[in-house]
Amino acid sequence: AIQGFTQAGHQALALGAGREAVGFFRKALLLSRDTVSPQLHRACAFNLGAAYVETGKPKKGLEFLLQSQPSEMESRDHLGSLCFSVGAAHEGLQDFPKALESFEKVAGAAQAGGRAGTCVQMGCCYLGMREPARAARCFLDAAQTYAAAESPEAAAVALSRASGSMLQSRRFRAAEIAGVLARCRSLCETIPDLALRGNSAPRSFALSAPGSSTHAGFSSLPPGKLYSDIGLGYSQLHIFSLAAESFERALGLCGGQAERDRRREAALLQNLGAAHNALRGFGTALPWHRRAAALHGRLTALSLPPGFAGCAGSVLSPVLPIPGALGNRRAQGQCFGNLAYACSQLGNHGAAAESYLRALQAFRDSGDLQGQWQACEGLGAACFHLGDPQKAIGHYQEAL
Numbered sequence: 001a002i003q004g005f006t007q008a009g010h011q012a013l014a015l016g017a018g019r020e021a022v023g024f025f026r027k028a029l030l031l032s033r034d035t036v037s038p039q040l041h042r043a044c045a046f047n048l049g050a051a052y053v054e055t056g057k058p059k060k061g062l063e064f065l066l067q068s069q070p071s072e073m074e075s076r077d078h079l080g081s082l083c084f085s086v087g088a089a090h091e092g093l094q095d096f097p098k099a100l101e102s103f104e105k106v107a108g109a110a111q112a113g114g115r116a117g118t119c120v121q122m123g124c125c126y127l128g129m130r131e132p133a134r135a136a137r138c139f140l141d142a143a144q145t146y147a148a149a150e151s152p153e154a155a156a157v158a159l160s161r162a163s164g165s166m167l168q169s170r171r172f173r174a175a176e177i178a179g180v181l182a183r184c185r186s187l188c189e190t191i192p193d194l195a196l197r198g199n200s201a202p203r204s205f206a207l208s209a210p211g212s213s214t215h216a217g218f219s220s221l222p223p224g225k226l227y228s229d230i231g232l233g234y235s236q237l238h239i240f241s242l243a244a245e246s247f248e249r250a251l252g253l254c255g256g257q258a259e260r261d262r263r264r265e266a267a268l269l270q271n272l273g274a275a276h277n278a279l280r281g282f283g284t285a286l287p288w289h290r291r292a293a294a295l296h297g298r299l300t301a302l303s304l305p306p307g308f309a310g311c312a313g314s315v316l317s318p319v320l321p322i323p324g325a326l327g328n329r330r331a332q333g334q335c336f337g338n339l340a341y342a343c344s345q346l347g348n349h350g351a352a353a354e355s356y357l358r359a360l361q362a363f364r365d366s367g368d369l370q371g372q373w374q375a376c377e378g379l380g381a382a383c384f385h386l387g388d389p390q391k392a393i394g395h396y397q398e399a400l
Contacts, residue, residue, distance in 0.1 A: 002028045002035075002044065009047060018055035025051050029064075042068040046078070050085045058092025065089060080106050080114065087121060096125040116145035120158060127165065136165035136172070140180070152190045159184035160229045167236050174237050181233045185246070188226050227253065231271060235278070244275035263328075266295040270331060273338050282342040289339035293358075296332035333362030333371050340378055344385075353382035373399040 009024035025048040032044040046068035052061030065086050070079065087102030100122060107118045123138030139162035146155035163180045166172040231246030251268040254261065273288030340355035356378040363371030376399035384392035 002031045002040070005031070006044070006047060009051065013051060013054060018051065021051045022048065022055060039070075042070065043078075046082060046085070049089070050081075053085055053089045053092060056092070058089040062086065062089040062093070084114075084118065084121075091121065091125055091128070094128060096128045099125050116142040116149070116151075116154065116158070119145065120161070123161065123165065132165040132169035133171045136162050136169060139165060143183075147187075152187045156184050156187035156191060156226055159187065160226055160233075163233045164229065167233060177233065178237055178239065181230055181237075181242075184226060185230050185242075188230070191226070225250070228268065228271075231275070235271070235275060238278075240275045240278040244272060244279065247272040247275060262295060262299060266292055266299060266328075266331070269295060270335055270338075273335070273342075277338055277342055280345070282345045285342045286339065286346075289335055289342060293332055293335035293339060296328055296335055300329050300332065329362050330366035330368050330371065333359045333366065333368065333375070336362060337371070337375060337378065340375075340382070344378070344382060349382045349385040353379060353386065356382060 005024045005028035009021045009028065012018070012021035012024060025044065029041070029044040029048050032041040035041065045064045049061040049064030049066075049068060052058070052064065054061075065082065068082060070082075083102045083105045087099045087106070090096070090099035090102060103118050103122045103125070107115055107122070119138045119142035123135040123142065126132070126135035126138060139158045143155045143158035143162060146152075146158055159180055163177055163184065166177045166180065227246045227250035231243045231250060234240070234243035234246060247268055251265065251272060254265050254268055269288050269292035273285045273292055276282070276285035276288060336355045336359035340352045340359060343349070343355060344352040356375050360372060360375035360379065363369075363375055376395045380392045380395035380399065383389075383395060
């Protein structure tokens with residue numbers, strides 16, 4: 001019976017059913033208390049503790065993991081797995097120094113795959129301790145080990161994590177970081193998993209284009225979705241041509257009709273338009289800005305404010321929100337700001353004024369004060385170019 005519950009628990013974990021796995025392992029542990037084998041009881045305690053850690057309950061998991069430590073007379077073959085799980089529990093509790101102690105015990109004795117995985121965990125601990133330079137070196141060590149073990153997917157993900165940590169630390173030269181990004185991009189070409197290369201969920205990251213007073217509004221994407229990460233890395237290095245190329249590759253791999261997929265697409269469109277703005281390819285950027293603003297609009301329940309009949313010469317397509325859908329109004333404001341800036345640089349100040357108005361309303365709706373004054377400043381410039389200095393003064397005063 002114990003073996004059956006144990007096997008069922010491992011199968012449930014493999015299927016991502018953590019709660020069911022915990023239930024099976026708990027039953028096995030209860031049964032093991034009636035046996036005369038302390039080793040069996042400790043093995044069952046280990047399984048339950050590791051399952052608790054896996055399901056996001058590190059405190060509970062650590063309690064059972066500590067019960068599973070072998071005695072001096074028993075085999076220590078599984079000590080590496082125990083140390084790794086104990087380290088993961090301490091990491092979950094954000095006790096990073098103790099987690100590192102456990103992971104360091106594993107790293108020296110583990111085989112290549114296990115050693116690389118342990119280096120990744122150590123890197124995460126150093127990030128938790130706000131030591132990104134040391135984290136970067138751990139991720140680089142992991143990437144080297146994964147590459148030697150002919151695991152390009154894992155090596156590429158480790159390189160992606162390394163580049164992000166290197167950028168965060170500010171202790172590495174731009175050429176070093178660009179080299180890591182290039183290695184990651186090269187490995188991407190060998191990865192068959194399209195989702196790994198292309199998709200992820202956005203979170204905000206603002207980057208201003210040179211000479212621009214408006215949001216460029218890059219949306220950063222979590223590590224592991226590689227072309228998106230590479231694009232963001234290149235954008236932070238101001239290598240915008242490669243950033244645009246990477247975002248476009250990611251966009252080509254982003255599919256599906258689920259809201260999550262549409263959010264990914266909106267973030268990538270926003271990034272791509274911002275990259276072309278930074279390259280001063282404003283004509284090329286226009287359709288990306290329009291598509292990004294429209295898609296962000298469809299993902300929000302907020303409607304555009306009344307009274308937007310449109311300025312003369314407007315080139316902006318209407319945004320049609322879907323009622324009840326969640327969205328990112330602030331991101332839509334960034335897209336309108338990017339579109340307005342591109343229009344102004346192309347001399348279409350009427351379209352720029354309309355887009356700045358829409359950006360201003362979006363920033364008001366989302367409570368973004370910085371976005372509001374930037375949009376007011378852009379409106380002032382647009383009105384001045386349209387020959388209405390009084391309106392321009394009013395907008396500049398509002399920006400102040």
